[in-house]
Amino acid sequence: MSAEGLERAARVVLPAAIAVVALTAWDLVVRLNQIPPYILPGPMLVAETFWSDWGTLWPAWVVTLRFTLMALAVAVIGGVGLALLFAQSKWIEFSFFPYAVILQVTPLIAIAPLILIYVENTHVALLICAWIVAFFPILSNTTLGLNSADHNLVNLFQLYGASRWQVLRYLRIPSAMPYFLGGLRIAGGLSLIGSVVAEFVAGTAGEGSGLAYRILEAGYRLKVPRLFAALAMISATGILIFISFSALSHLVLRRWHESAVKREN
Amino acid sequence: MVRLRGVAKRFGNGVLALQGLDLDIAEHEFLSLLGPSGCGKSTALRLVAGLGGISGGTIEWGAAHGARDIGFVFQEPTLMPWATVFDNVYLPLRLQGIGRRDAAGDVAATLAMVGLGGFEKAFPRELSGGMKMRVSIARALVTKPRLLLMDEPFAALDEITRIKLNNDLLELWRKQSWTVVFVTHSVYESAYLSSRIVVMAPRPGRVVAEHHVDVPYPRDEEYRTSTVYNEQCRVVSRSLAVAMQEQPA
């Protein structure tokens, strides 16, 4: 096997081996100490719970995923929109950027109850919560990207009498692309966290409840295996989001950006 | 073609880069700006291109000029990494509102002219340093400018590539009827290419000497090894040495 092939295989095999070891250890700890399932269920029991509780878990997952994606979409629109606005004038950026920072550094868990009080529709309130956490990396990365166009290229555009719109369209937006995609990857994870945290705070029951509510509920009823199953689903969703956006980023940048091109030396 | 009189440039940080710069750029000449590092050659070239305001003096154009009339080649290739060779060269025409279809012929012809026919679809990262520089030159030429401003375009290249591009540039300049202003700190390069050499001194930048290189074109490798060329280099070297010892004005 070539050195490169070996490395590629190792990337998959090594983490998988760690997982097997960890799961086995978990299983042994539970078995040997005879820990009851309402304190710590073994991995097999958690796996079984996926199967038995699928009817509850699946709809909850769909709700959480939908919230996450909606929050992310709003974050992208809001973040990119604000970044484009900031790019129009330094003065606008100076005026508003500090407030974006304030919004970002204030812990969501502290503002969420207020939002739930003032916004009547719980769904909208949850969306606002998730948006607050997710939009900042997009805003700050895109702003940075729009401002980091090559100085000489800016001069070149100026020399040819390019309009503001042309500079934005042909120079600033392409320059910002890698930064934006980096922000998107972070924001994807954050919007999941945002929607889970918001649901925890809101604690909405009934039809439209997501995985967070199922976790709370399982905790109250000491259905710890279900709690673990829901937790695993949230993690898996986060990983899925991260992988999807990494792939998207790679696809968009593969022709030209250092982060994605494969160099043949 | 362009007349600079008493031009001064002071940067925001207080650096006085140019003062009392007098320079005439004549139609169809190949003019080299020669001087030690930091003497304001790039600054002068950018002012001619209209990039950045002047702090004093005047810059007059003989005839009205538009955005298409100036071609600028930077010291680095300065290509857009996300765009293909075609799109990089097409840029000046695109900014003029010319459609892709209508521009295709001119872009292809210009690329062929710099010896890059067939590389339209390549991305800058797939090209060698010399090829990137050619793309940059093609981009400057695609609008068929009357005045070509070049800022040490070949400084980062190896000797062999530089000599080749020198010859290509001379040939293009002779065929088309351009005016070229070429910034360099190489005595040898300027003596090979130019019809006129202007020597600048630093702190603040100004013109201290001028040479007419009265050697007919075409110039080729034979000229490069001739005693005439050696003599030109010697004279220019001497005035550059004087310029470097020049006390601040």
Ligand SMILES: Nc1ncnc2c1ncn2[C@@H]1O[C@H](COP(=O)(O)OP(=O)(O)OP(=O)(O)O)[C@@H](O)[C@H]1O
């Ligand atoms: N944007 C800027 N802001 C402040 N000072 C500058 C700026 N650009 C150039 N200078 C200063 O102006 C002087 C002339 O710079 P310039 O780049 O024109 O020199 P140059 O002759 O082209 O040098 P080189 O051969 O090294 O390229 C230098 O002292 C430099 O520090």
Ligand SMILES: [Mg+2]
């Ligand atoms: Mg320079």
